[in-house]
Amino acid sequence: MAPKVLISDKLSPAAVQIFKDRGVDADFLPEVGKDKEKLLELIGQYDGLAIRSATKVTEKIIAAADRLKVIGRAGIGVDNVDIPKATARGIIVMNTPFGNAITTAEHAISMMMSVARQIPAADASTQAGKWEKSRFMGRELTGKTLGLIGCGNIGSIVADRAIGLKMRVIAYDPFLTPERALALGVEKVALDELLSRSDFITLHTPLTDKTRNVISADAIAKMKRGAFLINCARGGLADEAAVRVALDEGKLAGAAFDVFVEEPAKDNVLFGAPNFVSTPHLGASTSEAQENVALQVAEQMCDYLLDGAVRNALNMPSISAEEAPKLAPFVRLAEQLGSFAGQLTETGIEGIRLEYAGAIAEMNVQALTAAAITGLLTPLLQTVNMVSAPTLAKERGIRIEETRREKQGAYETYMRLTVITERQERSVAGTVFADGKPRIIQVKGINMEAELGPHMLYITNEDKPGFIGHLGMELGSSGVNIATFHLGRIAPGEDAICLVEVDGEVPDEVMARLRAVSHVKQVQALKF
Numbered sequence: 416m417a418p419k420v421l422i423s424d425k426l427s428p429a430a431v432q433i434f435k436d437r438g439v440d441a442d443f444l445p446e447v448g449k450d451k452e453k454l455l456e457l458i459g460q461y462d463g464l465a466i467r468s469a470t471k472v473t474e475k476i477i478a479a480a481d482r483l484k485v486i487g488r489a490g491i492g493v494d495n496v497d498i499p500k501a502t503a504r505g506i507i508v509m510n511t512p513f514g515n516a517i518t519t520a521e522h523a524i525s526m527m528m529s530v531a532r533q534i535p536a537a538d539a540s541t542q543a544g545k546w547e548k549s550r551f552m553g554r555e556l557t558g559k560t561l562g563l564i565g566c567g568n569i570g571s572i573v574a575d576r577a578i579g580l581k582m583r584v585i586a587y588d589p590f591l592t593p594e595r596a597l598a599l600g601v602e603k604v605a606l607d608e609l610l611s612r613s614d615f616i617t618l619h620t621p622l623t624d625k626t627r628n629v630i631s632a633d634a635i636a637k638m639k640r641g642a643f644l645i646n647c648a649r650g651g652l653a654d655e656a657a658v659r660v661a662l663d664e665g666k667l668a669g670a671a672f673d674v675f676v677e678e679p680a681k682d683n684v685l686f687g688a689p690n691f692v693s694t695p696h697l698g699a700s701t702s703e704a705q706e707n708v709a710l711q712v713a714e715q716m717c718d719y720l721l722d723g724a725v726r727n728a729l730n731m732p733s734i735s736a737e738e739a740p741k742l743a744p745f746v747r748l749a750e751q752l753g754s755f756a757g758q759l760t761e762t763g764i765e766g767i768r769l770e771y772a773g774a775i776a777e778m779n780v781q782a783l784t785a786a787a788i789t790g791l792l793t794p795l796l797q798t799v800n801m802v803s804a805p806t807l808a809k810e811r812g813i814r815i816e817e818t819r820r821e822k823q824g825a826y827e828t829y830m831r832l833t834v835i836t837e838r839q840e841r842s843v844a845g846t847v848f849a850d851g852k853p854r855i856i857q858v859k860g861i862n863m864e865a866e867l868g869p870h871m872l873y874i875t876n877e878d879k880p881g882f883i884g885h886l887g888m889e890l891g892s893s894g895v896n897i898a899t900f901h902l903g904r905i906a907p908g909e910d911a912i913c914l915v916e917v918d919g920e921v922p923d924e925v926m927a928r929l930r931a932v933s934h935v936k937q938v939q940a941l942k943f
């Protein structure tokens with residue numbers, strides 16, 4: 416029986432044709448994405464679901480999706496898909512990371528020009544017969560400083576176009592290496608410097624815990640009076656109420672938003688503010704981009720449904736069906752080592768060294784390296800997966816070194832990942848035990864043995880009597896339950912590391928109290 420795909424958003428008809436040509440039954444029902452009940456009723460009949468942003472693939476939808484094997488997002492952002500729930504049900508989530516990048520970058524440039532010259536207001540006034548020539552005084556772009564927050568696919572295209580407009584481009588992006596910045600012709604700066612120097616600021620990051628409200632009232636206070644703000648990335652990167660105040664007070668000369676905290680935006684606090692320009696999430700809406708992403712998603716979904724081949728999956732490594740079961744725990748180990756190091760890395764990564772010893776050295780090391788890079792980049796990049804991770808690392812000028820060795824020491828398999836940054840080298844090593852579960856066995860050369868849980872605390876401290884009791888008391892009195900506790904140290908009295916698994920997220924105020932515990936040097940929450 417041919418696989419069946421539901422297209423529940425407005426995808427280009429080109430996608431329907433691809434499915435048909437390749438022998439996949441496709442139902443094109445673009446209104447279903449907006450009708451939760453209808454989607455819930457229908458989803459159980461399909462092997463594939465092709466979407467844009469209107470369809471919300473929630474836990475409830477996934478629970479009802481008995482046959483679903485793949486969700487294909489024609490676009491970049493997958494905020495509308497519950498990926499952990501899809502993963503738990505073995506459903507692959509794939510996207511098309513590059514198909515609409517140029518179009519979205521062009522929209523950001525259009526919005527910048529539009530707000531700089533007050534085009535929408537001038538248009539409305541002119542068509543109302545007012546001819547208010549003296550009301551609309553614009554700002555020239557030439558020679559002005561454009562600050563990019565996020566310099567990935569879209570940010571770097573915006574940089575290229577802005578340089579063509581004779582702007583000076585500066586960028587804040589922790590993953591931008593100096594070499595990549597040089598190649599793009601942008602100056603890499605810290606966030607505060609970007610805020611204080613930019614005439615125009617455009618946002619190009621995913622929405623994560625670290626980027627939410629990156630433009631807050633405090634950030635706006637650091638900006639130049641009369642600066643402009645453009646957001647064509649994700650609602651929530653800017654605090655909308657703070658932007659409204661800044662527009663009303665004239666601190667910001669204008670703002671242009673394509674994306675909003677709540678979409679569809681019907682009654683937003685920014686509506687009606689002075690020199691505020693808006694579009695209804697049109698960043699990717701050109702016929703070219705929609706054709707690109709529709710064709711790509713249809714081809715990718717057919718490849719998977721018909722041949723089991725995986726491309727641009729966000730929750731599944733690209734490995735053949737035969738080797739998958741054997742490799743799976745080692746892929747998990749590689750991802751955990753990468754994620755561990757990535758969550759502890761604050762500055763630009765110059766290189767990664769991967770050492771494989773024992774039986775692991777004979778495996779599909781390329782897949783394991785890709786898994787390690789995926790884990791490393793995931794805290795900062797929205798769309799990284801095992802297929803794209805090596806390319807993304809290369810594009811960012813991150814050097815990858817791999818070495819394979821025979822078994823040494825006590826472990827049958829040993830994998831060590833070392834991250835080389837501008838400032839330091841940090842290594843973390845692990846193995847997979849006979850129970851198939853990955854373990855961390857070394858951090859910064861310090862031996863320990865820890866299984867990682869969903870919520871971990873990474874603590875570095877001086878090895879002094881009383882520290883463990885003090886830490887336990889602090890966590891206990893704050894109501895934080897300890898699941899597991901692992902210790903390691905260089906030598907008595909020297910640097911020590913403590914990995915604590917806790918049952919749930921640790922509130923900020925508790926983190927602050929832990930940092931104040933005597934002999935503690937660093938406390939960081941890690942999620943796996």
Ligand SMILES: NC(=O)c1ccc[n+]([C@@H]2O[C@H](COP(=O)([O-])OP(=O)(O)OC[C@H]3O[C@@H](n4cnc5c(N)ncnc54)[C@H](O)[C@@H]3O)[C@@H](O)[C@H]2O)c1
Nearest residue numbers: 492565566567568569588590620621647648698699795797
């Ligand atoms: N408006 C639209 O229709 C539309 C269309 C496509 C993409 N988007 C959105 O645009 C955004 C960028 O997409 P992309 O394809 O360029 O993604 P990308 O993953 O290629 O680039 C994101 C960049 O953000 C950087 N970054 C991550 N965390 C950061 C932080 N805390 N501070 C500064 N930089 C940080 C990363 O290092 C990376 O270089 C995403 O949010 C995406 O969903 C919107």
Ligand SMILES: O=C(O)CC[C@@H](O)C(=O)O
Nearest residue numbers: 467468490491492699700
């Ligand atoms: O599908 C759209 O129109 C928006 C897509 C965009 O937000 C994306 O993340 O790719």
